Amino acid sequence: MATHAIYRSKHDSIKVKIWVSREPDSTETDARVHRVLRVFTLANSTGAYGGPAETAARQSRIAADLGYRVQMLAGRLPCDAPYRRGQPYKQVFVPVKTLAPFSGGFSSMFSWALARQLWRSVGCVDIVHVSFAREMIPAVAAFFSIVRRRRLIIQPHGMLTSRLGLKQFFADIVARPLYRCADVVVALTEHEKADLATWCPRYKGEYVVCGNPVPGHDRSRVRQPAKSPTALFVARLHPRKRVGTFVEAAWLDSESKLARFVVAGPDGGDLDIVTAASRALPNFDYVGAVAPEKVLDLLDSADVFVLTSVKEPWGNVLVSALSLGIPVIVNQSAALAETIQQFGAGVVVEDGNAHAVHAALSELLQDKVFYEACSRGALHLIQQRMGAGTQEAFLLRLYG
Incomplete structure (x- = not known):
């Protein structure tokens, strides 16, 4: 049985004509x-x-x-x-x-x-x-x-x-x-x-x-750069993510060969930039889209995580990298840039500056003391700001 009714939201923002059931919803019978x-x-x-x-x-x-x-x-x-x-x-x-x-x-x-x-x-x-x-x-x-x-x-x-x-x-x-x-x-x-x-x-x-949840894992550790290090970029290849800055940094590294540059992520408009670099540069690889459950494995094999996106509001993969103890390179417009700088968890660079990205990568990989300090800073940041109980307490408050 139903009746015709006018419903206006509690904030008077939306007024709609609907059919309202006389029968109670399941939420009325089981609380x-x-x-x-x-x-x-x-x-x-x-x-x-x-x-x-x-x-x-x-x-x-x-x-x-x-x-x-x-x-x-x-x-x-x-x-x-x-x-x-x-x-x-x-x-x-x-x-x-x-x-x-x-x-x-x-x-x-x-x-x-x-x-x-x-x-x-x-x-x-x-x-x-x-x-x-x-x-x-x-x-x-x-x-x-x-x-x-x-x-x-x-x-x-x-x-x-x-x-x-x-x-x-x-x-x-x-x-x-x-x-x-x-x-x-x-x-x-x-x-x-x-x-x-x-x-x-x-x-x-x-x-x-409240920030997003950190993935649960037991891989957190203080790290040292590998003998053949990897710089990793993981994101949808959308223009806002500025993968072109990462690609340009790889071109700058083509002579010094400090690291292998790896890009992972589905196409969002900038795939051509990445595939062109993978064909032209011996130190550059594109591994395609990666299933969410495989991202942590990919991160665990990297030495530095680079996120060049503009005005990044959070960065789930960025936080996952920090939780593993991986030093990061991020743009100064990123929401977490100030926190990363405060904890010494990586290097903050000028937006769109590939030379700054390459210089930061060089500093991290060639100075083992600095690299280890950034790794410790990443773990400390996660422990202090995004600890295991943070999300539980948040959701208990949110849902009641």
Whole structure:
């Protein structure tokens, strides 16, 4: 039995006409434990969606271990199988396709099957935690949460404030009203929190600040550079990641041959730059896209991790490298640059300066005392700022 009704969100941002069921949702009949729906756009076996997908998986695992009933929901490409075995949470990945190929990226990925699944899943939980971007899937998930009056947690992962152009301006006509209806917004850093407050000054809900979970492993150690060292770049090959700066540093190293330069990651527009370098330079390799569960193995074989992206809001792989005790080279615009400098966990360089990257690499690899100090600094940073109990305490507070 259903009735016709008008629903207005608690912040009066969105008014919609809906059909409201008279029957109680499952959350009204079973309140023994909080149920969490963790939503992001695309689950992919090659890690194409990057950090938000990996963060959602780690948060879901931690929350499930804490006793929450967690369902992770995302789209998947029709021929892909991104399921992870042995997880303590439910995985639901629904086939999607790009509805507007000209839009680029993941913004128009969607399907009616996913919409139906979202509607059902939102109705069966207490909390909806969305990796929020200017994309259809998180927007629909947020909208359904508002309509069904579920506790809505939005986590932008830096995706709302790192890109501001004409396309983003029009997308924000939809994104901002949904954002304003969130009960809680999760920012990675105080810097992102300030940027979000500027981006949406009318948001009156709660902000919480916490970085992404560090992968669990037993490989942390103080390191020394290998006799034949490797400099590693891991990221989607998108122009914002500036893999070209890393490639240019490899060209500068073609005579001195300080290290082997390795790039890993799916194409995001700059693949041609990488493949050209791999053909021309004997000290340069492109290993393609790497499955998320294999990234730690790849990092463990490296001596220096280099991240040349502009205004990097966090960097999951960067943090994973630090957790292994690997010294890093990052741009000064990265959100973690100041922290890395404070703990002496690596070298911070000027954005877009390949000569500075090469000089930093030379300093790390040729000065073993400095290298070891940076390795110790990386481990100390993780211990002090991102320790094992940080995420557990954060999720307990976030989910209640």
